[in-house]
Amino acid sequence: MVDQFSGHCLCGAVQFDCSAEPMFQANCHCDDCRRSGGGVYASFVFVDASALEISGKTHTHQHLTDAGNTITKHFCPSCGSQVYAENTKTPNRWGVRVGLIEDATWFEPKANVYASRRLPSTPIDPKVNAFDKMRG
Numbered sequence: 001m002v003d004q005f006s007g008h009c010l011c012g013a014v015q016f017d018c019s020a021e022p023m024f025q026a027n028c029h030c031d032d033c034r035r036s037g038g039g040v041y042a043s044f045v046f047v048d049a050s051a052l053e054i055s056g057k058t059h060t061h062q063h064l065t066d067a068g069n070t071i072t073k074h075f076c077p078s079c080g081s082q083v084y085a086e087n088t089k090t091p092n093r094w095g096v097r098v099g100l101i102e103d104a105t106w107f108e109p110k111a112n113v114y115a116s117r118r119l120p121s122t123p124i125d126p127k128v129n130a131f132d133k134m135r136g
């Protein structure tokens with residue numbers, strides 16, 4: 001695990017620095033994550049919002065979770081990279097897209113969320129907890 005990391009979008013217009021250890025790490029196999037990023041699943045590290053410093057302006061898209069909370073997805077207006085997401089259920093906990101982190105070799109997902117929607121070809125580690133839904 002790390003206690004700080006940084007990253008940037010594809011074009012570099014949006015950059016971030018996190019000064020705290022991630023609270024949680026997970027993969028999400030839901031349709032919204034697939035569609036927003038174009039990959040067959042998305043990987044996130046969840047950090048305290050106050051520890052994350054973002055430079056560069058993001059555009060946002062809001063949508064509802066199955067539980068009725070609002071997700072705000074922040075993405076780069078120039079290159080379209082998904083950068084991070086906020087959930088009204090846990091306003092101080094932001095989910096940063098692992099693919100943008102400079103060196104994410106430490107990434108170790110603790111959960112596979114929406115595992116029931118996983119594509120059959122996506123490998124899944126049986127030692128990692130699988131959840132059929134997100135609890136928020």
Ligand SMILES: [Zn+2]
Nearest residue numbers: 009011076079
């Ligand atoms: Zn960009």
Ligand SMILES: [Zn+2]
Nearest residue numbers: 028029030033
């Ligand atoms: Zn998802």
